[in-house]
Amino acid sequence: MSDQKLPSRAEDFSEWYNQLVLRAELADYAPVRGCMIVRPYGWALWENITAALDSRFKATGHVNAAFPLLIPRSFIEKEKSHVAGFSPELAVVTHGGGEELEEPLVIRPTSETIIGHSYAKWIQSYRDLPLLINQWNSVVRWELRTKLFLRTLEFFWQEGHTAHATLPEAEFETRQMLDIYTDFAVKEAAVPVIPGRKSDSERFAGADQTFSIEAMMGDGKALQAGTSHNLGQNFAKAFEIRYLDKGGVLQHCWTTSWGLSTRFVGAIIMVHGDDQGLIFPPRLAPIQLVIVPIFRTDEEKSSVLECAHTLRKELAHAGIRVKLDEREGSSPGFKFNDWEMRGVPLRLELGPKDVAKGSVVLARRDRPGKEGKAFVAQQGIGAAVVQLLEEIQKALFDRALAFRKANTHETADYEEFKTAVEKGFAFSWWCGKAECEAKIKEETKATMRCIPLEQPGGSGKCVHCGDASTEKAIFARAY
Amino acid sequence: MSDQKLPSRAEDFSEWYNQLVLRAELADYAPVRGCMIVRPYGWALWENITAALDSRFKATGHVNAAFPLLIPRSFIEKEKSHVAGFSPELAVVTHGGGEELEEPLVIRPTSETIIGHSYAKWIQSYRDLPLLINQWNSVVRWELRTKLFLRTLEFFWQEGHTAHATLPEAEFETRQMLDIYTDFAVKEAAVPVIPGRKSDSERFAGADQTFSIEAMMGDGKALQAGTSHNLGQNFAKAFEIRYLDKGGVLQHCWTTSWGLSTRFVGAIIMVHGDDQGLIFPPRLAPIQLVIVPIFRTDEEKSSVLECAHTLRKELAHAGIRVKLDEREGSSPGFKFNDWEMRGVPLRLELGPKDVAKGSVVLARRDRPGKEGKAFVAQQGIGAAVVQLLEEIQKALFDRALAFRKANTHETADYEEFKTAVEKGFAFSWWCGKAECEAKIKEETKATMRCIPLEQPGGSGKCVHCGDASTEKAIFARAY
Numbered sequence: 001m002s003d004q005k006l007p008s009r010a011e012d013f014s015e016w017y018n019q020l021v022l023r024a025e026l027a028d029y030a031p032v033r034g035c036m037i038v039r040p041y042g043w044a045l046w047e048n049i050t051a052a053l054d055s056r057f058k059a060t061g062h063v064n065a066a067f068p069l070l071i072p073r074s075f076i077e078k079e080k081s082h083v084a085g086f087s088p089e090l091a092v093v094t095h096g097g098g099e100e101l102e103e104p105l106v107i108r109p110t111s112e113t114i115i116g117h118s119y120a121k122w123i124q125s126y127r128d129l130p131l132l133i134n135q136w137n138s139v140v141r142w143e144l145r146t147k148l149f150l151r152t153l154e155f156f157w158q159e160g161h162t163a164h165a166t167l168p169e170a171e172f173e174t175r176q177m178l179d180i181y182t183d184f185a186v187k188e189a190a191v192p193v194i195p196g197r198k199s200d201s202e203r204f205a206g207a208d209q210t211f212s213i214e215a216m217m218g219d220g221k222a223l224q225a226g227t228s229h230n231l232g233q234n235f236a237k238a239f240e241i242r243y244l245d246k247g248g249v250l251q252h253c254w255t256t257s258w259g260l261s262t263r264f265v266g267a268i269i270m271v272h273g274d275d276q277g278l279i280f281p282p283r284l285a286p287i288q289l290v291i292v293p294i295f296r297t298d299e300e301k302s303s304v305l306e307c308a309h310t311l312r313k314e315l316a317h318a319g320i321r322v323k324l325d326e327r328e329g330s331s332p333g334f335k336f337n338d339w340e341m342r343g344v345p346l347r348l349e350l351g352p353k354d355v356a357k358g359s360v361v362l363a364r365r366d367r368p369g370k371e372g373k374a375f376v377a378q379q380g381i382g383a384a385v386v387q388l389l390e391e392i393q394k395a396l397f398d399r400a401l402a403f404r405k406a407n408t409h410e411t412a413d414y415e416e417f418k419t420a421v422e423k424g425f426a427f428s429w430w431c432g433k434a435e436c437e438a439k440i441k442e443e444t445k446a447t448m449r450c451i452p453l454e455q456p457g458g459s460g461k462c463v464h465c466g467d468a469s470t471e472k473a474i475f476a477r478a479y
Numbered sequence: 480m481s482d483q484k485l486p487s488r489a490e491d492f493s494e495w496y497n498q499l500v501l502r503a504e505l506a507d508y509a510p511v512r513g514c515m516i517v518r519p520y521g522w523a524l525w526e527n528i529t530a531a532l533d534s535r536f537k538a539t540g541h542v543n544a545a546f547p548l549l550i551p552r553s554f555i556e557k558e559k560s561h562v563a564g565f566s567p568e569l570a571v572v573t574h575g576g577g578e579e580l581e582e583p584l585v586i587r588p589t590s591e592t593i594i595g596h597s598y599a600k601w602i603q604s605y606r607d608l609p610l611l612i613n614q615w616n617s618v619v620r621w622e623l624r625t626k627l628f629l630r631t632l633e634f635f636w637q638e639g640h641t642a643h644a645t646l647p648e649a650e651f652e653t654r655q656m657l658d659i660y661t662d663f664a665v666k667e668a669a670v671p672v673i674p675g676r677k678s679d680s681e682r683f684a685g686a687d688q689t690f691s692i693e694a695m696m697g698d699g700k701a702l703q704a705g706t707s708h709n710l711g712q713n714f715a716k717a718f719e720i721r722y723l724d725k726g727g728v729l730q731h732c733w734t735t736s737w738g739l740s741t742r743f744v745g746a747i748i749m750v751h752g753d754d755q756g757l758i759f760p761p762r763l764a765p766i767q768l769v770i771v772p773i774f775r776t777d778e779e780k781s782s783v784l785e786c787a788h789t790l791r792k793e794l795a796h797a798g799i800r801v802k803l804d805e806r807e808g809s810s811p812g813f814k815f816n817d818w819e820m821r822g823v824p825l826r827l828e829l830g831p832k833d834v835a836k837g838s839v840v841l842a843r844r845d846r847p848g849k850e851g852k853a854f855v856a857q858q859g860i861g862a863a864v865v866q867l868l869e870e871i872q873k874a875l876f877d878r879a880l881a882f883r884k885a886n887t888h889e890t891a892d893y894e895e896f897k898t899a900v901e902k903g904f905a906f907s908w909w910c911g912k913a914e915c916e917a918k919i920k921e922e923t924k925a926t927m928r929c930i931p932l933e934q935p936g937g938s939g940k941c942v943h944c945g946d947a948s949t950e951k952a953i954f955a956r957a958y
Contacts, residue, residue: 030547031554031596032584040542040612047543063519064526068509068633069548069586069617070570075510088577091549093586095571096632097621105511107548107572107586117510127806133519138548142576153575154547327606 006341008275013219017270018148024278024342026265027148034146034153038262041342042149044286045265046156050136052188052284053158053260056180062132062160067114069137070105075113079238082112085205089141091153107140112206112231112257115161116239123253125244126165130173134160149266150223150479157261163241163253167232170254174230177258178211181226189264190281190397191215191271192404193225194474196450201434204257208232214449214474216404217270220424222449222476225267228258266479271400278343279365281396282389289315289385290339291324294332294351307355311348311381318382320389340365345392346385366392366399410472417463417475421446425476429469431462440464440475449474485820487754492698496749497627503757503821505744506627513625513632517741520821521628523765524744525635529615531667531763532637532739535659541611541639546593548616549584554592558717561591564684568620570632586619591685591710591736594640595718602732604723605644609652613639628745629702629958636740642720642732646711649733653709656737657690660705668743669760669876670694670750671883672704673953675929680913683736687711693928693953695883696749699903701928701955704746707737745958750879757822758844760875761868768794768864769818770803773811773830786834790827790860797861799868819844824871825864845871845878889951896942896954900925904955908948910941919943919954928953 006023007015021027026042029035038046054064070093077083086109093105108114115133123131138156146152160177164170178195185193193213203210207229215225235241236252245251272279282288293308295301308324315322323344325335332349339347349361358379364372376384407424411417420426421444430436430448437448440463451473462469485502486494500506505521508514517525533543549572556562565588572584587593594612602610617635625631639656643649657674664672672692682689686708694704714720715731724730751758761767772787774780787803794801802823804814811828818826828840837858843851855863886903890896899905900923909915909927916927919942930952941948 028597028600030549031551031593032547032549035547035549037547037597038545040544043544044542046545063523065519065522066517066525066617066635068511068514068516070509070511070514070619070633072510090574090576091572091584092574093570094573095569095583097569097623098567104574105570114510118507118516121507138545140549144576154549156545 006275006277009218009273016273016275017266020269020273020277020341021148026269029148032153034143036148036152036154038156041286042265045268045280045284046262048284048286049188049264050158053180053184054136056184057134057158057160060176060180062134062162064135065133066135066137067108067111067118069108071108071111071114073104073106075117076106078113079206079235081234082206082238086110086141089143091140091142109139109141110257110259111135111139111159111161112235113239116235116241116255119161119163119253119255120239120241123163123241123243126246129163129165129243129253130169131163132160132173133162134158149262149269151263155261155263157259159257159259162256163236164255165243165245165251165253167254170230170232170256173256174209174211174228174258177256178213178226178228181213181228181258181260184260185213185215185225186397188281188283189268190283190393190400191225191267192397192401194450194452196452196474198227198450199432199434199437199448201437202448204229206231206234208234212450214476215267215271216400216407216425216476217267217479218273218403219270220407220476222425222474222478223263223267223270224449224478225264226258226260229256231255231257272396273343276337276368277341279396280343280345282345282393285343285345286321287323287342287344288321288389289323289346289348290344291322291348291350292332292335292339293324293326294349300352303355304350304352307378308350311350311360311378314382315385318386320382320385346388362388364388364392366395411463414463418444421476425449425474426463427452427472427474428463429460430471430473430475431465431467431469432471433462433465433467436462436464444475445477446475447478449476449478485754485756488697488752495752495754496745499748499752499756499820500627505748508627511632513622515627515631515633517635520765521744524747524759524763525741527763527765528667528743529637532659532663533615535663536613536637536639539655539659541613541641543614544612545614545616546587546590546597548587550587550590550593552583552585554596555585557592558685558714560713561685561717565589565620568622570619570621588618588620589736589738590614590616590618590638590640591714592718595714595720595734598640598642598732598734599718599720602642602720602722605725608642608644608722608732609648610642611639611652612641613637628741628748630742634740634742636738638736638738641735642715643734644722644724644730644732646733649709649711649735652735653688653690653707653737656735657692657705657707660692660707660737660739663739664692664694664704665876667760667762668747669762669872669879670704670746671876671880673929673931675931675953677706677929678911678913678916678927680916681927683708685710685713687713691929693955694746694750695879695886695904695955696746696958697752697882698749699886699955701904701953701957702742702746702749703928703957704743705737705739708735710734710736751875752822755816755847756820758875759822759824761824761872764822764824765800766802766821766823767800767868768802768825768827769823770801770827770829771811771814771818772803772805773828779831782834783829783831786857787829790829790839790857793861794864797865799861799864825867841867843867843871845874890942893942897923900955904928904953905942906931906951906953907942908939909950909952909954910944910946910948911950912941912944912946915941915943923954924956925954926957928955928957
């Protein structure tokens with residue numbers, strides 16, 4: 001897979017991405033248009049993402065469950081804006097067991113409706129609240145233009161659905177989950193994100209308010225990497241999710257939903273990758289360290305491999321996800337390139353001289369050439385590697401943050417704005433009017449990504465119409 | 480949920496099961512006929528099953544991946560017996576994105592075909608073998624008669640799919656995975672199972688050989704709890720899965736597949752449960768110990784709850800899945816019954832006198848009444864509970880095994896056989912002919928569950944036709 005050179009990112013970022021996903025064996029195209037096969041290396045990354053999020057969900061009182069993938073067509077129609085948003089994207093099952101169905105079923109595009117139906121059944125009194133359920137599953141949306149991980153007909157995700165007695169509790173939950181996504185992105189994926197509020201036009205179909213985390217990719221474009229919705233009482237009213245309060249009065253619940261998908265894999269690729277290939281953040285990397293043995297003679301081979309196996313065991317024992325590359329018929333140089341392309345954060349080179357000296361060479365994926373190489377004693381290798389992985393994790397985050405800062409501009413006028421969104425983010429005063437948002441999109445292809453929670457305060461003039469504005473927003477071209 | 484008494488198992492085993500699944504909040508009916516919602520308590524059990532199996536799969540070199548749920552209709556038709564087996568059960572998607580599809584898609588009933596298609600692409604040479612992939616997902620089969628966990632239109636499972644260079648390697652894999660299922664059932668679920676070979680008529684559609692593990696439920700009926708298939712070269716030929724061997728010759732691969740599903744939850748319920756409700760094996764129980772605080776006055780309440788919180792922390796620290804039941808407005812007696820019904824293996828009762836004495840009462844779910852109760856010192860409670868949970872785990876297995884032995888009969892003639900399968904297993908000589916198998920089914924409703932791997936040796940006369948037989952088989956009525 002590695003015999004042809006990748007296109008450089010500057011040359012063709014999109015093609016660099018497409019080829020890299022295939023060559024690194026993260027994913028493959030499925031026989032059905034727009035569907036994706038997540039291959040073992042890609043799935044191992046997703047499993048690590050899953051584990052990091054799942055423990056955060058459980059620590060905040062959420063539990064997992066599983067709702068069916070088939071939903072009666074009529075369910076989607078119960079919430080007015082929901083049906084408008086999702087109808088055009090549905091996959092419809094019309095036949096089952098050789099017969100035409102009385103009512104067509106849809107494959108869930110998201111599960112608010114079927115979960116709303118269940119919550120209405122399960123929730124009776126205030127004692128049943130809050131109800132905090134998440135599920136790990138896949139959903140299907142009939143997208144026209146697809147790209148592996150970023151937009152596929154079927155994609156994998158988690159969707160959390162909660163019901164609360166009061167609006168403030170639902171608001172708290174919505175923001176709490178946004179914070180969890182932010183924490184995950186920053187600490188686990190080393191991806192700096194901007195948490196903020198979506199505009200009305202970009203809101204989830206059926207939500208009162210949508211929050212998102214937005215990340216800058218290596219080409220300066222934005223990617224929405226996770227969303228959290230305050231659904232108000234919209235679904236509670238459509239599905240009659242009600243509870244008896246302490247005073248014996250029947251009340252509608254307040255609900256939320258929040259999701260993060262395999263899109264995030266795309267974010268990791270596009271934030272950290274370079275012209276040599278992937279760079280995985282150590283905390284999520286399926287393989288954190290690869291051992292490449294180097295030898296010429298049979299005698300060298302036996303002593304190097306013996307030492308390599310000992311090191312592998314020791315590193316695994318120290319909790320490091322380690323792989324020993326024993327492939328025959330491939331040169332060390334080929335292996336170096338191959339694992340660089342696959343984004344393994346650390347490479348351990350081991351030759352006869354290293355064995356004799358009781359040392360190894362550790363090469364950092366994030367720093368090419370000599371600068372990233374160090375001789376390290378075999379004694380105590382576990383602790384040394386743990387520390388280096390932490391340094392790499394931090395370096396990746398710092399680099400991504402510096403890149404985002406360098407490519408984010410607080411624009412003084414619309415001309416500056418137009419230049420800013422050519423290659424990065426504009427952080428600009430915005431009046432909040434949908435017309436300005438639409439015009440900006442039409443004229444610059446940039447969309448309002450979010451109104452960051454963190455605001456400078458004060459006021460200014462809308463970058464488009466000049467009207468008085470109290471909030472600044474992030475605008476960018478987006479995936 | 481617990482105010483009405485469950486029907487006893489002797490009275491109506493099927494209704495006991497149905498009500499228990501709903502009352503214990505393991506699962507619920509979905510709005511679509513035959514589909515199931517797995518509720519948080521049921522899903523927590525499934526997550527523990529998942530973890531126990533997944534670590535066994537990974538320890539034997541398997542990796543996880545994710546293949547799409549939509550399969551072109553034509554794929555199913557490529558393998559002759561596969562299409563015959565699965566065609567009547569398909570859910571068909573005819574419309575996507577508002578338009579009729581050119582080729583209808585089916586929701587996977589199992590993934591041999593789409594995975595075969597991918598393997599043909601990914602496998603080039605002997606270096607790519609063996610390919611050992613598993614996936615955790617759900618599949619859809621349009622069943623007519625459904626029952627929660629046991630048979631639902633959509634069910635959750637894992638399906639392993641492997642490709643090998645030679646038949647012996649595929650045979651080894653098929654048997655290895657059967658052994659893993661057996662080990663899991665025995666050690667984790669405390670469910671004794673009989674591993675064996677299926678007859679031709681009960682083979683998976685497209686397999687050369689199917690193995691299964693069979694368990695006896697509390698009503699004496701059999702349940703197939705996991706299957707492992709040697710697919711020979713059937714799918715390799717249908718999908719052109721080929722590799723260049725070391726001599727440069729193009730060869731077809733040998734493939735296997737194996738699966739275990741949420742049916743297993745049904746097995747756990749029906750093997751261990753009693754008239755009071757569920758009994759979960761400690762190693763898989765979502766909650767291993769529940770603390771029920773007992774008090775009358777506010778003063779008692781505060782000292783009991785303080786002590787309860789300390790114990791909860793200590794037990795959690797010792798690795799025990801512990802829950803403190805602080806529900807207000809429910810009596811301790813109500814809580815005892817409720818958690819008994821939900822199958823929690825150990826109950827810790829804590830009253831003011833216990834607090835004063837520095838002890839607690841531990842009550843075993845598997846031994847009702849005084850016999851199962853013990854005073855235990857709070858000091859060192861963690862170790863005591865760990866040991867008790869192990870004892871319960873062993874006691875559950877022993878009881879289930881004794882029950883199966885008591886209800887399995889080595890029959891001397893067909894009359895004895897007919898009596899045996901009324902309430903248990905018959906272990907009988909069988910000639911191996913499909914006609915005998917069919918007649919037995921017609922006359923007694925018992926099916927050939929498996930030819931156990933463990934055979935007495937020697938020979939005998941077929942229990943039905945009297946012909947010379949070299950193998951004994953398990954016959955039973957089955958779920």
